[in-house]
Amino acid sequence: MSDTMICRVFMLLAASLLLQGCVESRPTMLGAPVSGINHTSAAINHFSVNGGGGPNLGPYGGGPGSQMCCAMLPVQWREGLTVVVEWEKDPNVGASVNWPKPRYSEGWFTAAKEHQSKxxxxxxxxxxxxxxxxxxxxxxxxxxxxxxxxxxAQLPGMPGYPYNFPRRMEVPSTCPTP
Known part of the structure:
Protein backbone atom coordinates (compact mmCIF):
# COMPACT_ATOMS: atom_id res chain seq x y z
CA MET A 1 0.00 0.00 0.00
CA SER A 2 1.41 3.40 -0.95
CA ASP A 3 2.00 6.20 1.52
CA THR A 4 -0.78 8.29 -0.07
CA MET A 5 -3.20 5.38 0.20
CA ILE A 6 -2.34 4.89 3.90
CA CYS A 7 -2.73 8.63 4.44
CA ARG A 8 -6.20 8.59 2.81
CA VAL A 9 -7.35 5.61 4.92
CA PHE A 10 -6.06 7.35 8.04
CA MET A 11 -7.90 10.58 7.11
CA LEU A 12 -11.15 8.68 6.46
CA LEU A 13 -10.90 6.95 9.84
CA ALA A 14 -10.18 10.24 11.61
CA ALA A 15 -13.09 11.96 9.85
CA SER A 16 -15.50 9.15 10.73
CA LEU A 17 -14.46 9.31 14.40
CA LEU A 18 -14.99 13.06 14.45
CA LEU A 19 -18.43 12.71 12.84
CA GLN A 20 -19.52 10.21 15.49
CA GLY A 21 -19.43 13.06 18.00
CA CYS A 22 -22.12 14.82 15.95
CA VAL A 23 -24.58 11.91 16.10
CA GLU A 24 -27.34 12.41 18.66
CA SER A 25 -26.90 9.84 21.42
CA ARG A 26 -29.83 7.84 22.72
CA PRO A 27 -30.68 7.84 26.42
CA THR A 28 -29.30 4.92 28.32
CA MET A 29 -32.09 2.49 29.16
CA LEU A 30 -32.32 0.21 32.16
CA GLY A 31 -34.69 -2.54 33.20
CA ALA A 32 -36.42 -1.44 36.39
CA PRO A 33 -38.50 -3.69 38.68
CA VAL A 34 -42.28 -3.32 38.34
CA SER A 35 -44.56 -3.03 41.36
CA GLY A 36 -48.24 -2.23 41.71
CA ILE A 37 -50.40 -0.65 44.37
CA ASN A 38 -54.12 -1.29 44.10
CA HIS A 39 -56.25 1.42 45.71
CA THR A 40 -59.55 -0.23 44.66
CA SER A 41 -61.87 -3.05 45.74
CA ALA A 42 -61.34 -4.92 42.43
CA ALA A 43 -58.57 -7.44 41.80
CA ILE A 44 -55.90 -6.71 39.21
CA ASN A 45 -55.36 -10.17 37.71
CA HIS A 46 -52.23 -9.09 35.86
CA PHE A 47 -50.69 -5.96 34.40
CA SER A 48 -47.70 -4.82 32.38
CA VAL A 49 -45.64 -1.67 31.83
CA ASN A 50 -44.22 -1.39 28.31
CA GLY A 51 -44.70 -5.15 28.07
CA GLY A 52 -42.82 -5.91 31.32
CA GLY A 53 -45.03 -7.93 33.65
CA GLY A 54 -46.31 -6.88 37.02
CA PRO A 55 -47.73 -9.06 39.80
CA ASN A 56 -51.40 -9.78 40.40
CA LEU A 57 -52.89 -7.53 43.07
CA GLY A 58 -55.76 -8.26 45.39
CA PRO A 59 -58.18 -5.56 46.48
CA TYR A 60 -56.26 -2.75 48.24
CA GLY A 61 -53.11 -4.86 47.86
CA GLY A 62 -49.61 -4.66 46.49
CA GLY A 63 -46.76 -2.39 47.36
CA PRO A 64 -42.98 -2.58 47.67
CA GLY A 65 -42.94 -6.31 48.49
CA SER A 66 -44.70 -7.29 45.25
CA GLN A 67 -42.24 -6.76 42.41
CA MET A 68 -41.56 -8.45 39.11
CA CYS A 69 -39.08 -7.75 36.36
CA CYS A 70 -38.83 -5.44 34.34
CA ALA A 71 -39.86 -2.32 32.46
CA MET A 72 -37.34 -0.54 30.27
CA LEU A 73 -37.01 3.16 31.11
CA PRO A 74 -34.34 5.78 30.48
CA VAL A 75 -31.84 6.39 33.26
CA GLN A 76 -32.55 10.12 32.97
CA TRP A 77 -36.16 11.30 33.14
CA ARG A 78 -37.21 13.62 30.33
CA GLU A 79 -40.23 15.83 29.73
CA GLY A 80 -43.12 13.91 28.14
CA LEU A 81 -41.85 10.44 29.17
CA THR A 82 -44.75 7.98 28.92
CA VAL A 83 -45.30 4.27 29.40
CA VAL A 84 -48.04 1.92 28.23
CA VAL A 85 -49.88 0.21 31.09
CA GLU A 86 -52.17 -2.73 30.29
CA TRP A 87 -54.19 -4.62 32.89
CA GLU A 88 -57.00 -7.07 33.47
CA LYS A 89 -59.47 -6.41 36.26
CA ASP A 90 -61.83 -8.71 38.15
CA PRO A 91 -64.56 -6.38 39.45
CA ASN A 92 -66.29 -9.08 41.56
CA VAL A 93 -63.54 -10.72 43.58
CA GLY A 94 -65.61 -12.73 46.08
CA ALA A 95 -68.03 -14.30 43.59
CA SER A 96 -66.53 -17.79 43.87
CA VAL A 97 -67.99 -18.21 47.37
CA ASN A 98 -71.39 -18.85 45.77
CA TRP A 99 -70.24 -21.16 42.96
CA PRO A 100 -71.61 -24.72 42.84
CA LYS A 101 -69.90 -27.37 44.93
CA PRO A 102 -67.85 -29.50 44.78
CA ARG A 103 -64.92 -27.43 43.61
CA TYR A 104 -63.79 -28.22 40.02
CA SER A 105 -67.09 -29.90 39.18
CA GLU A 106 -68.83 -29.18 35.88
CA GLY A 107 -71.10 -26.59 37.55
CA TRP A 108 -68.10 -24.96 39.21
CA PHE A 109 -66.24 -24.67 35.86
CA THR A 110 -69.36 -23.22 34.21
CA ALA A 111 -69.63 -20.57 36.94
CA ALA A 112 -65.90 -19.81 36.65
CA LYS A 113 -66.16 -19.35 32.89
CA GLU A 114 -69.14 -17.02 33.27
CA HIS A 115 -67.29 -15.07 35.96
CA GLN A 116 -64.18 -14.69 33.76
CA SER A 117 -66.31 -13.32 30.92
CA LYS A 118 -66.93 -10.25 33.13
CA ALA A 153 -35.95 5.76 43.97
CA GLN A 154 -38.10 6.33 47.09
CA LEU A 155 -40.66 4.11 48.73
CA PRO A 156 -44.32 5.17 48.79
CA GLY A 157 -45.02 7.39 51.77
CA MET A 158 -41.42 8.63 52.00
CA PRO A 159 -40.29 12.21 51.31
CA GLY A 160 -39.85 12.77 47.59
CA TYR A 161 -42.43 10.19 46.56
CA PRO A 162 -44.82 11.89 44.10
CA TYR A 163 -48.11 10.17 45.04
CA ASN A 164 -49.62 9.67 48.47
CA PHE A 165 -53.06 8.24 47.85
CA PRO A 166 -54.94 6.50 50.68
CA ARG A 167 -54.72 2.72 50.38
CA ARG A 168 -58.51 2.38 50.19
CA MET A 169 -60.21 4.71 47.76
CA GLU A 170 -63.93 4.71 47.05
CA VAL A 171 -65.33 5.03 43.53
CA PRO A 172 -66.73 8.55 43.12
CA SER A 173 -70.34 8.99 42.06
CA THR A 174 -69.11 10.30 38.69
CA CYS A 175 -65.95 9.11 36.99
CA PRO A 176 -63.94 11.46 34.74
CA THR A 177 -64.32 10.80 31.04
CA PRO A 178 -61.14 9.93 29.16
Whole structure:
Protein backbone atom coordinates (compact mmCIF):
# COMPACT_ATOMS: atom_id res chain seq x y z
CA MET A 1 0.00 0.00 0.00
CA SER A 2 1.41 3.40 -0.95
CA ASP A 3 2.00 6.20 1.52
CA THR A 4 -0.78 8.29 -0.07
CA MET A 5 -3.20 5.38 0.20
CA ILE A 6 -2.34 4.89 3.90
CA CYS A 7 -2.73 8.63 4.44
CA ARG A 8 -6.20 8.59 2.81
CA VAL A 9 -7.35 5.61 4.92
CA PHE A 10 -6.06 7.35 8.04
CA MET A 11 -7.90 10.58 7.11
CA LEU A 12 -11.15 8.68 6.46
CA LEU A 13 -10.90 6.95 9.84
CA ALA A 14 -10.18 10.24 11.61
CA ALA A 15 -13.09 11.96 9.85
CA SER A 16 -15.50 9.15 10.73
CA LEU A 17 -14.46 9.31 14.40
CA LEU A 18 -14.99 13.06 14.45
CA LEU A 19 -18.43 12.71 12.84
CA GLN A 20 -19.52 10.21 15.49
CA GLY A 21 -19.43 13.06 18.00
CA CYS A 22 -22.12 14.82 15.95
CA VAL A 23 -24.58 11.91 16.10
CA GLU A 24 -27.34 12.41 18.66
CA SER A 25 -26.90 9.84 21.42
CA ARG A 26 -29.83 7.84 22.72
CA PRO A 27 -30.68 7.84 26.42
CA THR A 28 -29.30 4.92 28.32
CA MET A 29 -32.09 2.49 29.16
CA LEU A 30 -32.32 0.21 32.16
CA GLY A 31 -34.69 -2.54 33.20
CA ALA A 32 -36.42 -1.44 36.39
CA PRO A 33 -38.50 -3.69 38.68
CA VAL A 34 -42.28 -3.32 38.34
CA SER A 35 -44.56 -3.03 41.36
CA GLY A 36 -48.24 -2.23 41.71
CA ILE A 37 -50.40 -0.65 44.37
CA ASN A 38 -54.12 -1.29 44.10
CA HIS A 39 -56.25 1.42 45.71
CA THR A 40 -59.55 -0.23 44.66
CA SER A 41 -61.87 -3.05 45.74
CA ALA A 42 -61.34 -4.92 42.43
CA ALA A 43 -58.57 -7.44 41.80
CA ILE A 44 -55.90 -6.71 39.21
CA ASN A 45 -55.36 -10.17 37.71
CA HIS A 46 -52.23 -9.09 35.86
CA PHE A 47 -50.69 -5.96 34.40
CA SER A 48 -47.70 -4.82 32.38
CA VAL A 49 -45.64 -1.67 31.83
CA ASN A 50 -44.22 -1.39 28.31
CA GLY A 51 -44.70 -5.15 28.07
CA GLY A 52 -42.82 -5.91 31.32
CA GLY A 53 -45.03 -7.93 33.65
CA GLY A 54 -46.31 -6.88 37.02
CA PRO A 55 -47.73 -9.06 39.80
CA ASN A 56 -51.40 -9.78 40.40
CA LEU A 57 -52.89 -7.53 43.07
CA GLY A 58 -55.76 -8.26 45.39
CA PRO A 59 -58.18 -5.56 46.48
CA TYR A 60 -56.26 -2.75 48.24
CA GLY A 61 -53.11 -4.86 47.86
CA GLY A 62 -49.61 -4.66 46.49
CA GLY A 63 -46.76 -2.39 47.36
CA PRO A 64 -42.98 -2.58 47.67
CA GLY A 65 -42.94 -6.31 48.49
CA SER A 66 -44.70 -7.29 45.25
CA GLN A 67 -42.24 -6.76 42.41
CA MET A 68 -41.56 -8.45 39.11
CA CYS A 69 -39.08 -7.75 36.36
CA CYS A 70 -38.83 -5.44 34.34
CA ALA A 71 -39.86 -2.32 32.46
CA MET A 72 -37.34 -0.54 30.27
CA LEU A 73 -37.01 3.16 31.11
CA PRO A 74 -34.34 5.78 30.48
CA VAL A 75 -31.84 6.39 33.26
CA GLN A 76 -32.55 10.12 32.97
CA TRP A 77 -36.16 11.30 33.14
CA ARG A 78 -37.21 13.62 30.33
CA GLU A 79 -40.23 15.83 29.73
CA GLY A 80 -43.12 13.91 28.14
CA LEU A 81 -41.85 10.44 29.17
CA THR A 82 -44.75 7.98 28.92
CA VAL A 83 -45.30 4.27 29.40
CA VAL A 84 -48.04 1.92 28.23
CA VAL A 85 -49.88 0.21 31.09
CA GLU A 86 -52.17 -2.73 30.29
CA TRP A 87 -54.19 -4.62 32.89
CA GLU A 88 -57.00 -7.07 33.47
CA LYS A 89 -59.47 -6.41 36.26
CA ASP A 90 -61.83 -8.71 38.15
CA PRO A 91 -64.56 -6.38 39.45
CA ASN A 92 -66.29 -9.08 41.56
CA VAL A 93 -63.54 -10.72 43.58
CA GLY A 94 -65.61 -12.73 46.08
CA ALA A 95 -68.03 -14.30 43.59
CA SER A 96 -66.53 -17.79 43.87
CA VAL A 97 -67.99 -18.21 47.37
CA ASN A 98 -71.39 -18.85 45.77
CA TRP A 99 -70.24 -21.16 42.96
CA PRO A 100 -71.61 -24.72 42.84
CA LYS A 101 -69.90 -27.37 44.93
CA PRO A 102 -67.85 -29.50 44.78
CA ARG A 103 -64.92 -27.43 43.61
CA TYR A 104 -63.79 -28.22 40.02
CA SER A 105 -67.09 -29.90 39.18
CA GLU A 106 -68.83 -29.18 35.88
CA GLY A 107 -71.10 -26.59 37.55
CA TRP A 108 -68.10 -24.96 39.21
CA PHE A 109 -66.24 -24.67 35.86
CA THR A 110 -69.36 -23.22 34.21
CA ALA A 111 -69.63 -20.57 36.94
CA ALA A 112 -65.90 -19.81 36.65
CA LYS A 113 -66.16 -19.35 32.89
CA GLU A 114 -69.14 -17.02 33.27
CA HIS A 115 -67.29 -15.07 35.96
CA GLN A 116 -64.18 -14.69 33.76
CA SER A 117 -66.31 -13.32 30.92
CA LYS A 118 -66.93 -10.25 33.13
CA UNK A 119 -63.22 -9.43 33.48
CA UNK A 120 -62.37 -6.10 31.88
CA UNK A 121 -59.19 -5.26 30.00
CA UNK A 122 -57.67 -1.81 29.98
CA UNK A 123 -54.84 0.08 28.31
CA UNK A 124 -53.53 3.54 29.11
CA UNK A 125 -50.62 5.67 27.96
CA UNK A 126 -49.45 7.36 31.15
CA UNK A 127 -46.88 10.06 31.88
CA UNK A 128 -44.17 9.00 34.30
CA UNK A 129 -43.68 11.31 37.29
CA UNK A 130 -40.31 13.10 37.22
CA UNK A 131 -37.38 11.26 38.81
CA UNK A 132 -33.76 12.16 39.52
CA UNK A 133 -32.69 8.55 39.97
CA UNK A 134 -34.48 5.61 38.32
CA UNK A 135 -36.02 3.28 40.90
CA UNK A 136 -38.89 0.81 41.04
CA UNK A 137 -41.69 1.44 38.53
CA UNK A 138 -44.79 1.77 40.73
CA UNK A 139 -48.20 1.63 39.05
CA UNK A 140 -51.04 2.99 41.21
CA UNK A 141 -54.45 1.59 40.26
CA UNK A 142 -57.10 4.16 41.15
CA UNK A 143 -60.90 4.19 40.97
CA UNK A 144 -62.51 4.78 37.56
CA UNK A 145 -59.83 2.69 35.81
CA UNK A 146 -57.26 5.44 36.22
CA UNK A 147 -53.54 4.74 36.71
CA UNK A 148 -50.51 6.85 37.59
CA UNK A 149 -46.88 5.78 37.35
CA UNK A 150 -43.83 6.67 39.41
CA UNK A 151 -40.25 5.49 38.92
CA UNK A 152 -38.51 7.39 41.71
CA ALA A 153 -35.95 5.76 43.97
CA GLN A 154 -38.10 6.33 47.09
CA LEU A 155 -40.66 4.11 48.73
CA PRO A 156 -44.32 5.17 48.79
CA GLY A 157 -45.02 7.39 51.77
CA MET A 158 -41.42 8.63 52.00
CA PRO A 159 -40.29 12.21 51.31
CA GLY A 160 -39.85 12.77 47.59
CA TYR A 161 -42.43 10.19 46.56
CA PRO A 162 -44.82 11.89 44.10
CA TYR A 163 -48.11 10.17 45.04
CA ASN A 164 -49.62 9.67 48.47
CA PHE A 165 -53.06 8.24 47.85
CA PRO A 166 -54.94 6.50 50.68
CA ARG A 167 -54.72 2.72 50.38
CA ARG A 168 -58.51 2.38 50.19
CA MET A 169 -60.21 4.71 47.76
CA GLU A 170 -63.93 4.71 47.05
CA VAL A 171 -65.33 5.03 43.53
CA PRO A 172 -66.73 8.55 43.12
CA SER A 173 -70.34 8.99 42.06
CA THR A 174 -69.11 10.30 38.69
CA CYS A 175 -65.95 9.11 36.99
CA PRO A 176 -63.94 11.46 34.74
CA THR A 177 -64.32 10.80 31.04
CA PRO A 178 -61.14 9.93 29.16
Missing amino acids: YTRHRAVVEVAPYKELGVVDVHFLPCDQVVVSAV
